[in-house]
Amino acid sequence: MGSNEVFETVVKILTPYVKNQGALDQVASGTHILDDLKVNSARLVDVVLEFEDAFDIEIADEDVDSVETVGDAVKLIQSKTG
Amino acid sequence: MTGPSLSELDGRARRFLTVQREISRVFSPLSFACSWIVLRLVLGYRIENLAAARIAYRDAWLRTESPLLVCANHLTMIDSFLITWSLGSPSWFMRHFAAVPWNVPERANFAVTFWQRSLIYILKCIPVQRGGRRSEVAGVLARITDLLLRGETALIFPEAGRSRTGRVEMESAATGVGRVIRSVPDCRVLCVYLRGRRQRGFSRIPARNDRFDVAVAEIEPKTDHTGLRASRDLARQVTSKLADMEREVLGDRE
Numbered sequence: 001m002g003s004n005e006v007f008e009t010v011v012k013i014l015t016p017y018v019k020n021q022g023a024l025d026q027v028a029s030g031t032h033i034l035d036d037l038k039v040n041s042a043r044l045v046d047v048v049l050e051f052e053d054a055f056d057i058e059i060a061d062e063d064v065d066s067v068e069t070v071g072d073a074v075k076l077i078q079s080k081t082g
Numbered sequence: 083m084t085g086p087s088l089s090e091l092d093g094r095a096r097r098f099l100t101v102q103r104e105i106s107r108v109f110s111p112l113s114f115a116c117s118w119i120v121l122r123l124v125l126g127y128r129i130e131n132l133a134a135a136r137i138a139y140r141d142a143w144l145r146t147e148s149p150l151l152v153c154a155n156h157l158t159m160i161d162s163f164l165i166t167w168s169l170g171s172p173s174w175f176m177r178h179f180a181a182v183p184w185n186v187p188e189r190a191n192f193a194v195t196f197w198q199r200s201l202i203y204i205l206k207c208i209p210v211q212r213g214g215r216r217s218e219v220a221g222v223l224a225r226i227t228d229l230l231l232r233g234e235t236a237l238i239f240p241e242a243g244r245s246r247t248g249r250v251e252m253e254s255a256a257t258g259v260g261r262v263i264r265s266v267p268d269c270r271v272l273c274v275y276l277r278g279r280r281q282r283g284f285s286r287i288p289a290r291n292d293r294f295d296v297a298v299a300e301i302e303p304k305t306d307h308t309g310l311r312a313s314r315d316l317a318r319q320v321t322s323k324l325a326d327m328e329r330e331v332l333g334d335r336e
Contacts, residue, residue: 034215041213042242045257045314058309061261062088065217 001081006055006074013050014070017043029071037070055081088224088265096228102203103234107179109204114172117163126291127278129168135274138298139169142272143181149230149266152183153259153320154274155250155328156239159191159286165237165274168296183237184229186210186222212243223258227265238262240321248283250275250328255321260313263303263320271320273299275327295334297327 011027018024019038023031033039039047048064051057051073057080067073091099106113121127129135142150154165162185166175175182185207193199193209202209210222226236242256263269278292288294301323305315 034213041216042254042256044216045310048310049314052310060309061257061264061313062220064310065220068215 001055001078003074003078006077006081007070009054010051010070010073010077013054014039014047017047027070029069029074031070032068033070033073034068051077057081088220088227088261091224091228095225099225099229103179103206106182106204106206110176110179110182111172113205114175117167118172121160121163121167125287127164127288127294128292129164129276129294129296131296132168135168135296135298136170136174138300139181139272140174142270142298142300143178143235146270147233148268148270149233150235150270150272151230151259151262151266152235152237152272152274153240153324154237154276155324156241156244157248157277157281157284158244158288160288161239161276162187162237164288164294165276165296168276168294169274169298180234182206183235184208184226185237186226188212188243219258220261223262223265227262230262230266230269236262240317240324244284246284248281250321250325252318252321252325255314255317257310257313257317259320260303260316260318263316264312269302271301271303271323273301273320273323273327275324275331277328277331295331297331299323299327 014037015024017039020036023036031037034041048059052059055077057077059080063076067076154161166183170181187202187207187209189209189211192202208222208225210219229236238259240256240259241251241254242258245251263271275297276294278288278294280289280292303316303319305312307315
């Protein structure tokens with residue numbers, strides 16, 4: 001799966017959790033999930049579990065620690081999908 | 083169940099915690115006395131079933147050497163003081179200092195000034211920014227895990243903040259407590275539900291002269307899930323138990 005396709009799927013999964021719709025309109029790889037999109041940190045777990053289902057991968061707790069931006073999420077997913 | 087989800091602490095961080103523990107122990111007669119004076123005499127609080135809660139905690143603490151994590155509901159900013167008071171007398175805690183729970187207070191509330199940071203340092207606290215970056219929260223959870231493995235105990239609020247509805251919020255269950263449980267073999271969880279009789283929603287501190295009910299129950303959460311799902315499942319088991327205890331406490335009042 002190409003990075004653009006992964007990026008689009010990640011944004012689609014994030015969308016219902018985003019509180020700052022303005023930032024979502026200009027979303028890019030460097031967009032911070034908590035600070036810019038204002039996703040609730042407790043809900044980040046639900047987001048990541050949706051990544052697992054969508055891409056058929058398993059993500060460890062410690063992997064999530066390094067996810068700060070949309071680009072980080074894309075990189076993590078690509079590393080798991082090979 | 084999958085293995086540890088938190089990295090091991092380096093030697094420097096472990097020594098730092100050891101020094102903090104010993105300084106806390108030195109100050110403990112003063113901190114216990116001050117806490118009791120403020121809670122009991124200044125604020126006029128009283129815990130109704132204090133003896134039963136202390137016996138339950140003492141039994142859980144002394145029965146085996148398996149690590150014991152205390153998880154509680156969260157309604158006010160001084161819950162950790164009230165819970166510690168409800169779990170043991172000052173004299174018992176001084177003889178069993180490892181049983182005094184480490185706390186993880188919100189940095190923005192308790193660790194802004196030098197004096198606040200000094201005070202919480204001697205009260206066995208590790209400040210955390212709730213809802214902050216996961217890497218930072220993971221560092222705090224790794225410290226808690228290390229302390230549990232060394233025979234200390236810790237108090238965590240699984241809802242990761244004061245309940246905005248005044249009731250245990252299952253939806254707020256953070257995975258942090260699940261990560262700690264996964265990382266500590268044979269970890270037991272002592273669920274503590276504490277609530278003032280005049281407490282309606284959440285607040286900074288309980289009403290003066292309030293009387294508190296406290297309930298204590300031990301569980302050993304298990305899961306067949308792996309990864310993040312395992313942490314979430316374990317956290318939900320703990321929060322679910324607290325919600326059950328809440329129904330019992332509130333049911334008894336009606």
